[in-house]
Amino acid sequence: MAPDTKQPLAVEEISAQEAFEEIEGGVVLIDTREPYEAAEARIEGGKLIPPATLIATIEETAPDKSARTIVYCRSGIRSATAAEQMMELGYTDVVSVAGGILDWQALGLPVVTEAKLTDEQRNRYSRHTLLPEVGASGQVKLLEAKVLLLGAGGLGAPTALYLAAAGIGTIGLVDDDVVDASNLQRQVIHNTERIGDSKTSSARKTIEALNPDVKVREYNYRLDSGNILETIADYDIIVDGADNFPTRYLLNDASVRLNKPVVSASILSFDGQISTFVPHEGPCYRCLYPSPPPPELAPSCSANGVLGVMAGVMGLLQANEVIKLVLGIGEPLVGRLLLYEALGTRFTELKVRRDPACPICGPDAVEVPESELGAFPDYEAFCGGHVGS
Amino acid sequence: MPSVRVPPVLRQHTGGATEVSVEGDRVGVVLEALVAEHPDTKAQIFSEEGELNRFVNIYLNDEDVRVLDGLETAVSENDTIMILPAMAGGSRSQAPAATFGGLNSPAAEPGRRC
Numbered sequence: 001m002a003p004d005t006k007q008p009l010a011v012e013e014i015s016a017q018e019a020f021e022e023i024e025g026g027v028v029l030i031d032t033r034e035p036y037e038a039a040e041a042r043i044e045g046g047k048l049i050p051p052a053t054l055i056a057t058i059e060e061t062a063p064d065k066s067a068r069t070i071v072y073c074r075s076g077i078r079s080a081t082a083a084e085q086m087m088e089l090g091y092t093d094v095v096s097v098a099g100g101i102l103d104w105q106a107l108g109l110p111v112v113t114e115a116k117l118t119d120e121q122r123n124r125y126s127r128h129t130l131l132p133e134v135g136a137s138g139q140v141k142l143l144e145a146k147v148l149l150l151g152a153g154g155l156g157a158p159t160a161l162y163l164a165a166a167g168i169g170t171i172g173l174v175d176d177d178v179v180d181a182s183n184l185q186r187q188v189i190h191n192t193e194r195i196g197d198s199k200t201s202s203a204r205k206t207i208e209a210l211n212p213d214v215k216v217r218e219y220n221y222r223l224d225s226g227n228i229l230e231t232i233a234d235y236d237i238i239v240d241g242a243d244n245f246p247t248r249y250l251l252n253d254a255s256v257r258l259n260k261p262v263v264s265a266s267i268l269s270f271d272g273q274i275s276t277f278v279p280h281e282g283p284c285y286r287c288l289y290p291s292p293p294p295p296e297l298a299p300s301c302s303a304n305g306v307l308g309v310m311a312g313v314m315g316l317l318q319a320n321e322v323i324k325l326v327l328g329i330g331e332p333l334v335g336r337l338l339l340y341e342a343l344g345t346r347f348t349e350l351k352v353r354r355d356p357a358c359p360i361c362g363p364d365a366v367e368v369p370e371s372e373l374g375a376f377p378d379y380e381a382f383c384g385g386h387v388g389s
Numbered sequence: 390m391p392s393v394r395v396p397p398v399l400r401q402h403t404g405g406a407t408e409v410s411v412e413g414d415r416v417g418v419v420l421e422a423l424v425a426e427h428p429d430t431k432a433q434i435f436s437e438e439g440e441l442n443r444f445v446n447i448y449l450n451d452e453d454v455r456v457l458d459g460l461e462t463a464v465s466e467n468d469t470i471m472i473l474p475a476m477a478g479g480s481r482s483q484a485p486a487a488t489f490g491g492l493n494s495p496a497a498e499p500g501r502r503c
Contacts, residue, residue: 245477266476269397273476289475293444297398297433298477304397337473343407348394350451350471 011083012095016103019070028062028069032082033101037074040129040136041101041111041122051078055085065091072097072104116140121213125167133329139167143213145326148172148235150223150251152199154306155241155265157189158315159322164207164214166323171207172235174219175199186308223247225373228254237325239318240264245292250374252277252285256361257373263321263333265314269304270342272314275333275352276321279361282334287355310342391464393423394471395430402429416449417460419470433474446473 014022023029023045031038031046038048047061051073062069069091073079079096086094097104105111117125117136121143128134128142147168149156152175163171177199179190187199194202200218207216219231228250232238238255240262242248248264255262256279264285265274277284292298317338324330339348356362368375390410395403403409404427411426413419424431436442447454448471454462464470 243477245475248477268476271397271476273473289444289446291443292477293433293442293474297444297474339473341407348451348471350448350473351453353453353456 010087011080013076013080013098014070014095016097016099016101016107016109019072019097020104020107020109022068022070028064028067030058030062030069030071030079030082032071032073032078034132036132036135039113040117041105041113043072043101043104044110044112046072049082051082054082055089058086059089062091065089066093069094070097071095072100074100075102076100117143121167124211124213128166134327138327138329141326142167142323143169145237146170146172146235147237147239147322147326148174148232149239149241150174150247151241151243152187152189152203153177153183153241153243154186154267154308154311155315155318156239157187157203158312159239159241159319160203160207161189161210162316162319163322164211166319167211167213168322168326169213170215170217170235172217172219172231173200173203174221174223174231175203176220176222186306186311188312223250225250225371225375228373229258229370232260233258235260237322238262239322241266241315241318245298246374248285249292253360253368253373255279256284257367261325261332263318263325265318267306267310267314270307270310272310272317272340272342273337274314274317274321274340275337276325278325278332278334283352283354284358284361286360287358288337288352290355290358307342310340313340313342390466391419391468391470393419394469396472396474396476398474398476399430399433399472402433403427414464415460416447416454416457416462416464416470419464420447420460434472444475447471448473 029043029046031042031048032051032054034050035048049057049061071079071083071094076096076098079100083094083096113136117139122129125139128139129136145168147163149160149171152160152173156173160171160173179194179197179199179202181195183190184192189206190199190202198220200220204216204218207214221227223231232254238251238260240248240251242251251262259279262277264277265272275288321332324332335352337350337352339350354361359365390412392408392410394408395406400407409423411419411422413422420434424434434442434445441447441460449457449462449464450469
């Protein structure tokens with residue numbers, strides 16, 4: 001991809017419009033780009049020869065060295081180099097398209113694309129599709145993905161914003177709360193005018209204004225053992241930013257049951273934790289934390305406070321995990337717990353292993369009745385003393 | 390001297406310190422030294438029977454001591470021990486619908502908020 005600094009003085013260039021007119025009449029057309037670029041948009045009839053393989057393969061692909069041959073790439077630099085190399089190999093009538101397919105598309109000339117992206121989407125997501133790891137086909141995966149966010153608050157706000165911008169096609173939001181002025185220090189998807197509105201409807205407005213490709217589904221209720229399975233069933237990935245332990249264990253048990261990956265983060269004061277739980281591939285939340293702390297030892301943001309920026313940092317790490325899972329790229333935080341400590345600007349990574357005795361994902365786990373999802377049968381006595389505190 | 394990284398929920402008991410250096414050649418010995426120095430940290434770390442609480446993880450460097458030798462795990466001078474309680478802070482600002490004791494028993498609502 002690095003631009004060639006050599007000046008291709010001897011190469012004749014033609015404009016995209018001239019190329020279009022010549023191609024109509026029949027020429028040899030060579031596309032000197034990488035496969036992922038060609039997958040996004042290419043000129044019909046072009047033969048793809050990536051720059052690195054040109055010298056070795058061009059004579060086989062285009063044996064007639066006297067035929068009129070047009071070479072194009074993205075912007076005209078690689079194709080000029082290729083044309084020069086071909087002239088050195090004895091091709092007598094080769095030209096390069098100045099401005100490449102970028103100029104071609106700017107003129108509105110027709111391209112073939114393997115991915116089902118509209119012209120508007122190709123433009124909107126161009127910074128994604130330029131990445132070899134994403135490309136047009138990856139962007140289609142993002143547009144087809146369904147992601148459920150538990151909570152449209154601190155963590156959910158930045159996660160939802162960036163997932164929406166990234167073109168996640170369906171975003172579900174579970175939250176039964178309304179926007180409060182004290183939320184706005186960190187919950188950037190809401191705003192002052194929407195104080196008193198439901199968080200899901202406020203988030204929906206922001207998301208729809210940001211990206212009309214995204215379908216938002218609102219779930220204005222609290223998750224419980226009676227509704228969790230049907231709520232998460234239709235989603236590919238769940239993002240857990242819940243503010244309480246019961247919901248985290250409930251989600252864990254249900255997601256292991258339905259085999260749904262969960263990206264889980266939490267924040268408190270200047271500290272954050274994040275991990276990705278892929279059922280049976282890595283540990284689950286119960287492997288990491290076999291039981292929740294008793295209420296009087298459970299840290300809470302309303303009592304301890306939280307730096308607003310922490311929601312953004314950890315929320316965006318969650319969005320990053322989601323995108324990697326959808327695209328199947330990189331190394332998700334499976335079996336790893338990442339800690340971020342903001343005052344020291346320090347990241348720490350810890351190993352998390354599957355617990356062979358895990359009652360939910362272990363080899364001897366037995367399926368519990370639906371009503372006991374997220375429950376701690378042996379925990380009642382422990383919590384009993386704090387009822388209503 | 391090994392150092393112990395203190396989680397936010399325990400910092401009120403360590404005078405705000407995020408890291409404390411204490412003597413000890415075993416994880417249990419180090420944690421006991423920490424508790425001796427900062428007695429209010431005890432409830433978060435140890436059960437009344439003196440076992441590690443199930444809701445707190447103790448890491449020696451990047452490994453959970455549960456997969457090592459637990460409290461008997463040997464500790465050397467430059468090791469870092471991390472106390473890692475579960476955290477639930479996140480998105481919503483309401484008390485949970487579910488409970489620890491049994492999801493369908495509203496009387497057991499613990500009412501933790503974030």
